[in-house]
Amino acid sequence: xxxxxxxxxxxxxxxxxxxxxxxxxxxxxxxxxxxxxxxxxxxxxxxxxxxxxxxxxxxxxxxxxxxxxxxxxxxxxxxxxxxxxxxxxxxxxxxxxxxxxxxxxxxxxxxxxxxxxxxxxxxxxxxxxxxxxxxxxxxxxxxxxxxxxxxxxxxxxxxxxxxxxxxxxxxxxxxx
Amino acid sequence: xxxxxxxxxxxxxxxxxxxxxxxxxxxxxxxxxxxxxxxxxxxxxxxxxxxxxxxxxxxxxxxxxxxxxxxxxxxxxxxxxxxxxxxxxxxxxxxxxxxxxxxxxxxxxxxxxxxxxxxxxxxxxxxxxxxxxxxxxxxxxxxxxxxxxxxxxxxxxxxxxxxxxxxxxxxxxxxxxxxxxxxxxxxxxxxxxxxxxxxxxxxxxxxxxxxxxxxxxxxxxxxxxxxxxxxxxxxxxxxxxxxxxxxxxxxxxxxxxxxxxxxxxxxxxxxxxxxxxxxxxxxxxxxxxxxxxxxxxxxxxxxxxx
Numbered sequence: 001x002x003x004x005x006x007x008x009x010x011x012x013x014x015x016x017x018x019x020x021x022x023x024x025x026x027x028x029x030x031x032x033x034x035x036x037x038x039x040x041x042x043x044x045x046x047x048x049x050x051x052x053x054x055x056x057x058x059x060x061x062x063x064x065x066x067x068x069x070x071x072x073x074x075x076x077x078x079x080x081x082x083x084x085x086x087x088x089x090x091x092x093x094x095x096x097x098x099x100x101x102x103x104x105x106x107x108x109x110x111x112x113x114x115x116x117x118x119x120x121x122x123x124x125x126x127x128x129x130x131x132x133x134x135x136x137x138x139x140x141x142x143x144x145x146x147x148x149x150x151x152x153x154x155x156x157x158x159x160x161x162x163x164x165x166x167x168x169x170x171x172x173x174x175x176x
Numbered sequence: 177x178x179x180x181x182x183x184x185x186x187x188x189x190x191x192x193x194x195x196x197x198x199x200x201x202x203x204x205x206x207x208x209x210x211x212x213x214x215x216x217x218x219x220x221x222x223x224x225x226x227x228x229x230x231x232x233x234x235x236x237x238x239x240x241x242x243x244x245x246x247x248x249x250x251x252x253x254x255x256x257x258x259x260x261x262x263x264x265x266x267x268x269x270x271x272x273x274x275x276x277x278x279x280x281x282x283x284x285x286x287x288x289x290x291x292x293x294x295x296x297x298x299x300x301x302x303x304x305x306x307x308x309x310x311x312x313x314x315x316x317x318x319x320x321x322x323x324x325x326x327x328x329x330x331x332x333x334x335x336x337x338x339x340x341x342x343x344x345x346x347x348x349x350x351x352x353x354x355x356x357x358x359x360x361x362x363x364x365x366x367x368x369x370x371x372x373x374x375x376x377x378x379x380x381x382x383x384x385x386x387x388x389x390x391x392x393x394x395x396x397x398x399x400x401x402x403x404x405x406x407x408x409x410x411x412x413x414x415x416x417x418x419x420x421x422x423x424x425x426x427x428x429x430x431x432x433x434x435x436x437x438x439x440x441x442x443x444x445x446x447x448x449x450x451x452x453x454x455x456x457x458x459x460x461x462x463x464x465x466x467x468x469x470x471x472x473x474x475x476x477x478x479x480x481x482x
Contacts, residue, residue, distance in 0.1 A: 090360040090363070090364070090477060090481075091356060091360070092353065092355075092356030092357035092359060092360040092361075093357055093360045093473060093477045094474065095471065095475065095478065098353065098467070098470045098474050099471060101353060102464075102467035102470070105346050105349065105350070105463060105464070106467075109460050109463075109464070112338075112339055112342055113460075115264075115335075116335050116339060118207075119257060119261075119331060120332075122207055122211060122257065123257070123323075123328050123331065126250050126323065127320060127323060127324065129218070129246055129249075129250050130250055130316050130317075130319055130320040130323065131320065132246070133243045133246055133247050133250075133312065134317045134320060
């Protein structure tokens, strides 16, 4: 068995161990010549822009974008889960969306009816104009009647067909 | 919470509601512009007629020239109307059945025939510089007759079909809302969030309004199918005859109760057209009523569940 002094000496002698000079040189050259593991290396910002720099920016941006997307998705998912399972989450009865929908429906209905009323008025006025061409001439009464229809047609918004017909009947009676 | 609800509502509105509807302007600017221009010409002619400094020959020449332009403008107006209704008809999604395909084809053919008639007449006038006042009057008289007999009815029919189908779109939207509210109401009562039965009653009222709206729109479509569809089939003929009789009885009952001294026998076709329009307008009113109930339900739910 070795005594303590022998062991200490043996350990101290290990300090002097160093690799073979030739092996060190070969290894260094081998490491420097081998390709980088990641393939994309953070570029030297002082160096020229090269293709690796572009790839690094793209990859970095994609990473940031994907992290942000995941974060947003998680936030929305957590929010959705908490509200969805809340007993007070009542999307069907949400007042703002019902009001917006009702306004849209009302607007659509009004536009539809207005368009048809307008068409009906244009048709009748066209017929009156043709009537003026076929008769001996447009007279004052005829022209003033057509003129008065200008305001009738322009102010049709929101009127019902019955109202429109009554107005047109009045106009027609005036010119007879 | 409130802010988030608004954001979600905005998304719903943006993606859920705007998609089915494409809003068109209520009135075509081109038509209004052409109408204004024509009115201006009529005024011009009246002024010329009153102008004592002009010779009779000048007045006669002005009359030919202006009446020719008025006639051409009326032909343009008719073509603009055709263009507008044709575009609207393109947006209508007809049911994929033989009967509706036949109606669609019939409406398109009627519009195309009218467009061809007006454009040919317009070309004929433009190609002939030597038209006399009598020639212009004759053409105007023919155009007027064609308009009254054919074109005006075609445009009315196309508009009725468009309106009926657009009500169908609104009905689908309202139906979707009714389903969403139904699931909320089920949740509220399943979780015993309130003891009040008011919301349930309101929901039944809204459902009944929707049923009425749908039934009226279906009725309008049934009439359209029979009137504009297979006119020759015996069942359609019977349907139209029965409907006409009922409408005539109703008309005479209303006319006899009115104080008007002037009574004219109404055209069978006009009675049916008015009936279709009245069904659609009633259907729209029920949809509006349904939405009014939806809004009341939303307010009531907020107050009950606070």
